[in-house]
Amino acid sequence: MYVHRGKKGISPLIASVLVIGMVVVTASIVFFWGKGFTEEIIEKEGAVSTQRLNCATDVKINVLSENSGLLTIENAGSGRVDAFSLVVDGVAEEQVVSIEPGNTQQIASSVQPGQKVDIIPKIRIGAGVFQPCSSQKVTYKV
Numbered sequence: 001m002y003v004h005r006g007k008k009g010i011s012p013l014i015a016s017v018l019v020i021g022m023v024v025v026t027a028s029i030v031f032f033w034g035k036g037f038t039e040e041i042i043e044k045e046g047a048v049s050t051q052r053l054n055c056a057t058d059v060k061i062n063v064l065s066e067n068s069g070l071l072t073i074e075n076a077g078s079g080r081v082d083a084f085s086l087v088v089d090g091v092a093e094e095q096v097v098s099i100e101p102g103n104t105q106q107i108a109s110s111v112q113p114g115q116k117v118d119i120i121p122k123i124r125i126g127a128g129v130f131q132p133c134s135s136q137k138v139t140y141k142v
Contacts, residue, residue, distance in 0.1 A: 054079050054123060055133035061099075061121050063140040070106045071119070071140070075099040079123065083130045086111070087118040096130075116141045 058079025064072040075081050078101050086093040086109045099105045111117045119138045122130035 055121075055131060056135060059121050059123065059133045059136045061119065061136065061138055063119060063138055064104060066111070066140065066142050069109055069111060071109055071111070071117070072104055072106050073099065073119065074104045075101050077101060077136075081121045082124040083122040085118075085120040085122065085132060087120070088115055111142050113142050 058077050059081060060075075060077035061081060062074045062076050064074050066072070071086075073084070080101065081099045082096070084095045084097060084107060086095060086107070088109065088111050091110075093109060095107050095109075097105055097107055109117060117140050119140060121133045121136050123133065125131045
């Protein structure tokens, strides 16, 4: 039998290099996946935060009058209002009606004489998605 004494250390060296290479490749894949994932979350949360700030600073509504279930609402803020939630006796009605700053609009509701209605303005944050501005809620008694 013939034994190669000088080649015993080559196999463990190659194995170590391969393991280190696989770890580096796996770490790179996880890093780049995570980077894209976190950037997407930051972008979405940034848009929502901006809209929440707009709710607090740019949105203000006033109810001018009520006539036969029609509420006349004025946009007294500096930002556009895109929709409303009308809450009458715990039941919410959604109204998608846009009001530009300084304008008024009539909104139909099921409010009856003697009832209170909570009017919550909403602003659009995406296609068919609205952010309620609960801090700007107005309660009106008919």
